[in-house]
Every structure is written in structure tokens, then in C-alpha cells.
Amino acid sequence: MNLKELSSLKLSESNLGSSTGSNWFGSGSKIDSYSPTDDKLIGSVLSTTREEYEKVIQEAERAKAIWRDIPAPKRGEIVRQLGNKLRAEKETLGKLVSYEMGKSYQEGLGEVQEMIDICDFAVGLSRQLYGLTMHSERPGHRMYEQYHPLGIVGIITAFNFPVAVWSWNAALALVCGDVIVWKPSEKTPLCAIACQNIIAEILKENNLPEGISSLVIGDAEVGKWIAEDERIPLVSATGSTRMGKQVAATVAARLGRSLLELGGNNAIIVTPSADLKMTVIGAVFGAVGTAGQRCTSTRRLIIHESIYDKVKESLVEAYKQIKIGDPLDSKNHMGPLIDKAAVQMYLDALKKIKEQGGNILLEGKVLEGEGYESGCYVTPVIAEVENHYDIVQQETFAPILYLIKYSGDVNNAIALQNDVKQGLSSAIMTTNLREAELFLSHNGSDCGIANVNIGTSGAEIGGAFGGEKETGGGRESGSDAWKVYMRRQTNTINYTTNLPLAQGIQFNL
Incomplete structure (x- = not known):
């Protein structure tokens, strides 16, 4: 794959550095993007x-004053257009995700579908940014609370979901009236x-400021600029626990x-009554999907001693059927790790x-030979x-999937599951x-997600x-996660000619 095959995404050597007119800027050090699939250079970015x-932050500051004055349903219309553009580009963007990151093409398509889904969710949300009304203890008073935009939201994302996590934050932040600055x-x-x-094309088509959505590219130093910047009231960061701290x-x-959306050490408890077929499918996909590079990947399988050997044998047989290779080939279940450091x-x-x-039980190794020239393909492990x-x-x-045996009732399994520092899924x-x-x-489970x-x-x-403990405690995507992107304000209105004080306090002049 080369940039010519991605022409609809407007990627070319001529626009991967300096100002592109799409409100991202680069003239610093060069970053080469090599595919872990075949170790070929896809493109270089400044x-x-x-x-x-x-300059990006200054433009974002100017844009936020315009964007927050646009009614929320109108902001939702822009996000609706983003979802439609993503529908049109689903296959192309999915291929790029697969090729640059290394996940299977089916997972790449699924990641873009997540982007589409969160846009749909956010469009509906743009008409539902509800506050509350409440009764005042003072006569002739009305109380309510409402939500206002925060301003600039900084978004720091990880390699394993290179587009979806940005969209989770971007779609919600935009309908909430915030502008976004993304450090991928x-x-x-x-x-x-x-x-x-x-998104820059959509903003241009609607005569909106480019600074509504901006991009800054670089190493951890750029992320540090965002974290330190007092002009950015909210920083959403996805990555390792070390980075999150x-x-x-x-x-x-x-x-x-x-x-914060940080590390996971996720377990499946397998009880004596478990459906073995469902268990194997769920465990294998959870452990080898995205080559184990999901924050929600299954790391531990906690199995009751009465069925331990049976589950173990079934898993070993299932793992023997896993096909490893080019993630763009639909026959393969698992692609490469992201780079040699991960290997x-x-x-x-x-x-x-x-x-x-x-x-x-199943030894791990780095695969060599035809099709594995990148040195990033490994075999899945059961231990x-x-x-x-x-x-x-x-x-x-x-x-890497860990098998852990438990005895007694399910309380013992839950105790094992919870006995780690992470608490995601x-x-x-x-x-x-x-x-x-x-x-x-x-x-029961002390995780943010329990299935x-x-x-x-x-x-x-x-x-x-999102999750608890060293997973960071953050919540993104659905439900009422939108509230973190806004500031809450309580309002009290007195429509009488008197000024009674709360709690019955008397203050007479």
C-alpha cells in the first residue's frame, strides 16, 4: 500500500509538512511512519x-468564541456531516488504520464504524444537553442548573486505536461547544x-474557523505542552498508566x-456452569484481537479447578487454528505488533x-521468513x-494469555480478579x-466494565x-460522559421584591 491508494484521504508527500490549510502545522523534526506489516515507509511527517x-492554541482561542455561540443542535449538524464523511471513507480509512497500526482489516473497519457510531450518538445528544430544575427553600425563587462549554479540550491518544479514541472525545466535545486540539x-x-x-474539509464547507479542530504532532514533549497549558481546561489522555500519572x-x-483512560489487566472468570464454546470464542478474540494491544484485551483467564483441564485443552486447540500474517488479508486473524520495541x-x-x-503451554516466538520481514509478527502465548x-x-x-486456577466458590475467583492495580474491563x-x-x-467486579x-x-x-484504580477513573463515549466536557453552573432567580436569605439567616439593615 502507498499514499496514492489513499488519495481520497488527501495524504501526499506534499502536505505532510508545514501548514497544510487543514489547521495542523509541522516544520520540526521528521517522523517516519513505517508499517509493521511489511516494514515499508508509508510517509514522513514533520x-x-x-x-x-x-499558533494552534491562539487559533483555537479565537475559534472557541465563535463555536460556543452556535446553538448545540447546529453544532450537532457539523458532527452529523463528519459521520457521513466517515461513512464514505470507511474502507479507505479502515485500510490505513490496518496498515499503519497493524490490526486486522476487519478491526480497522470496526474502528471506523465506532467513529460513525459516536457521531450518531453525539448528534442526538446535541438536543439533550439537559440540566435540572429544583425547588428553592425561599419563596418566589427558582433554581436550576445548566452546562456550558469548557473552551479548549486537549486530546492525547495512543497508537492502538489511532482514530476511534479521538472521535469519542471529538464528537462529544464539539457538540458540547468545545474546540479540540489533538496530539496523536x-x-x-x-x-x-x-x-x-x-474534519477540516467539513469546517471549510460550512464557513467555520479551522481552529475548531486542530492537530499537533510530535513525541511526549508535545503532550507535555498540552498538559502544562493553562488555556486548556480539560486534557483527555489515553495510554499507559505511567504516562497517565x-x-x-x-x-x-x-x-x-x-x-484518563489508562492500563488494563482484564480477566474472564470461568465458572463450572460456563458455556465452553462461548468461553473459548470470547477468550481467544479478547487475547489475540489487535495482537493483544487493546486496553481491554483479555490478559487473565480465571478458571474453576473442576473444568480447568478441559478449558485449557480447548484453548490450546483453538490457538492452533489462529492464522498470523498481513492484516489486510481477511484470512488472517492476527497481524503484527506495532514495532520492534513492542516485540x-x-x-x-x-x-x-x-x-x-x-x-x-504454547511457546512464543518471533516469526521469520516470507511475509514476516518486518520482524514484528509474533505467536500468541498461553501460560x-x-x-x-x-x-x-x-x-x-x-x-499473552495467563491461565489461573481457582477453587471453592465464585467469591474466590472475584478476589483474584480484583487483586491487580488496574480496573478497566x-x-x-x-x-x-x-x-x-x-x-x-x-x-463483585471492581472494574468500570463488567460483562x-x-x-x-x-x-x-x-x-x-473507562475504569477504576490505575485505569484512571475516566469515562468516555456514551451515557452521561458528555458532562466532563462542560462546566456545571447552578442558577437561582428571585422574582419577588424581597431578599430572603438561605438557611433562614436574618441580616437586617
């Missing part, structure tokens, strides 16, 4: 300098430029807000599993471990109503997405 960053992963800059080109501390130091992390994890006493192993307590962004496989309800109760008889990955945009 990063954003500090001076260009200042430097590992997937072309996906970001393609999205920026799409740095962003949170920096933003908190200036009393800004942060929305080394995978190899280091395998070494630690053995050192800490684990038993690797028998104990939950307390240091390596199990960490999130490894790779297709969780699931239980059971046909026992009591076990299912206990898992969903306050005594019954489905896997840990594949969240729909209608529900709020």
Missing part, C-alpha cells in the same frame, strides 16, 4: 514546533492527518481537569514468566501462572444467575467507557 503549537501517537501520524483532513500530576498542579517487551515478558515459575506473579500484575501489550462466563448477579454487585457471558473487549459506544 513534527510541530513550539512556535507552531502557540507519533507511531500513527498518518491516521491522524487523514482524520484532520476530513505524569499527565494527571501536571494538569492537577494547575488545577485543570484530566480524563522486545513481549520477549522480556516470556522470560519473566519462566523466571517467576510459570509454565508456558499457566499464579495471579501474584509480578509479570501477571503488569499490563503487557502483547498476545472484566467478564464472567456462567449460566448461574446468582453468580452473575454477585459479579455485578458492589461485592456476563461476553468477553472483555468490544465495548459499544452507548455505554460509558
Whole structure:
């Protein structure tokens, strides 16, 4: 694949640096984007300098005054147009996601569909930014609360979902009246430029300021500029827990807000009554989908001792059927890891599993030969471990599935599941109503997402997405996640000729 095949996304060597007229800027150091699929150079991008960053923020400041005065349903119309553009470009953008990031083409298409879905959700939301009315204790007074735009929202995204996570934030922020400044992963800059080109075209067609949606490209230093910038009241950051702690501390130091979507160490509990076929499908997709590079990937399978051997044998047989190769080939289930650094992390994890006493059932290796020239293709791993192993307590962004045995009732399995620092996604496989309800109760899963008889990955945009503990506590996408992109205001109106004070306080002059 080359840039000519992506012509509708307006990517070419001539517009991957300097000002493009699509409100992203770059004249700094060069960033080469190589595909992990075949190690070929897709394109080179010039990063954003500090001076260009200042220009972006200044334009965003000017644009926010215009954008917030546009009625919310009219803002929703712009997001509706974005969704329609994404429908038209779904196949092309999906291919770019697959080729630049390495996930399967089907997953690339699914990621663009998430973008379309959140646009649809946000369009409806633009007519439902509801406040509340309440009764005042003072006669002749009315109280209510309403929501106002925050201003500029900084969005920092990771490589594994190079377009969808931006859209989760962008669609909601835009209908809420905010303008957006996006810092994507430097590992997937072309996906970001393609999205920026799409939304910039819509803004131009509607005679709206380019500064409503901006893009800054670079390494962690650019993300630091956003985190430190007092002109940006909200920073939404997706990535590792280590990165999130740095962003949170920096933003908190200036009393800004942060929305954090960080690491996951997700488990599926498999009880004696579980449907084995459903369990295997959910576990295998959760563990090898996106080559284990989802924050919701299934890392741990906590299996009751009475069915442990049966589940283990079924998983080993299922893994033997996994096809690994070019993610644009629909026959393949799994593509490459993002880069050589990720491969080394995978190899280091395998070494630690053995050192800490684990038993690797399916050995992992880096694939070589025809079709695997990039050096980023690895085989998925199944290992028998104990939950307390240091390596199990960490999130490894790779297709490594840990099998953990439990005995007794489901409370013991829930305790194992919760005994990690992360709290993103969780699931239980059971046909026992009591076990299912206990898992969903306050005594059950401590994660932000808890599923019954489905896997840990594949969240729909209608529900709020996010997790607890070292996952950061943020919520994006559906439900009432929109509220984080706005500031709440309580209003009291006195329509009498008297001025009674609250709590019955007397203050007579």
C-alpha cells in the first residue's frame, strides 16, 4: 500500500509538512511512519514546533468564541456531516488504520464504524444537553442548573486505536461547544492527518474557523505542552498508566481537569456452569484481537479447578487454528505488533514468566521468513501462572494469555480478579444467575466494565467507557460522559421584591 491508494484521504508527500490549510502545522523534526506489516515507509511527517503549537492554541482561542455561540443542535449538524464523511471513507480509512497500526482489516473497519457510531450518538445528544430544575427553600425563587462549554479540550491518544479514541472525545466535545486540539501517537501520524483532513474539509464547507479542530504532532514533549497549558481546561489522555500519572500530576498542579483512560489487566472468570464454546470464542478474540494491544484485551483467564483441564485443552486447540500474517488479508486473524520495541517487551515478558515459575503451554516466538520481514509478527502465548506473579500484575501489550486456577466458590475467583492495580474491563462466563448477579454487585467486579457471558473487549459506544484504580477513573463515549466536557453552573432567580436569605439567616439593615 502507498499514499496514492489513499488519495481520497488527501495524504501526499506534499502536505505532510508545514501548514497544510487543514489547521495542523509541522516544520520540526521528521517522523517516519513505517508499517509493521511489511516494514515499508508509508510517509514522513514533520513534527510541530513550539512556535507552531502557540499558533494552534491562539487559533483555537479565537475559534472557541465563535463555536460556543452556535446553538448545540447546529453544532450537532457539523458532527452529523463528519459521520457521513466517515461513512464514505470507511474502507479507505479502515485500510490505513490496518496498515499503519497493524490490526486486522476487519478491526480497522470496526474502528471506523465506532467513529460513525459516536457521531450518531453525539448528534442526538446535541438536543439533550439537559440540566435540572429544583425547588428553592425561599419563596418566589427558582433554581436550576445548566452546562456550558469548557473552551479548549486537549486530546492525547495512543497508537492502538489511532482514530476511534479521538472521535469519542471529538464528537462529544464539539457538540458540547468545545474546540479540540489533538496530539496523536507519533507511531500513527498518518491516521491522524487523514482524520484532520476530513474534519477540516467539513469546517471549510460550512464557513467555520479551522481552529475548531486542530492537530499537533510530535513525541511526549508535545503532550507535555498540552498538559502544562493553562488555556486548556480539560486534557483527555489515553495510554499507559505511567504516562497517565505524569499527565494527571501536571494538569492537577494547575488545577485543570484530566480524563484518563489508562492500563488494563482484564480477566474472564470461568465458572463450572460456563458455556465452553462461548468461553473459548470470547477468550481467544479478547487475547489475540489487535495482537493483544487493546486496553481491554483479555490478559487473565480465571478458571474453576473442576473444568480447568478441559478449558485449557480447548484453548490450546483453538490457538492452533489462529492464522498470523498481513492484516489486510481477511484470512488472517492476527497481524503484527506495532514495532520492534513492542516485540522486545513481549520477549522480556516470556522470560519473566519462566523466571517467576510459570509454565508456558504454547511457546512464543518471533516469526521469520516470507511475509514476516518486518520482524514484528509474533505467536500468541498461553501460560499457566499464579495471579501474584509480578509479570501477571503488569499490563503487557502483547498476545499473552495467563491461565489461573481457582477453587471453592465464585467469591474466590472475584478476589483474584480484583487483586491487580488496574480496573478497566472484566467478564464472567456462567449460566448461574446468582453468580452473575454477585459479579455485578458492589461485592463483585471492581472494574468500570463488567460483562456476563461476553468477553472483555468490544465495548459499544452507548455505554460509558473507562475504569477504576490505575485505569484512571475516566469515562468516555456514551451515557452521561458528555458532562466532563462542560462546566456545571447552578442558577437561582428571585422574582419577588424581597431578599430572603438561605438557611433562614436574618441580616437586617
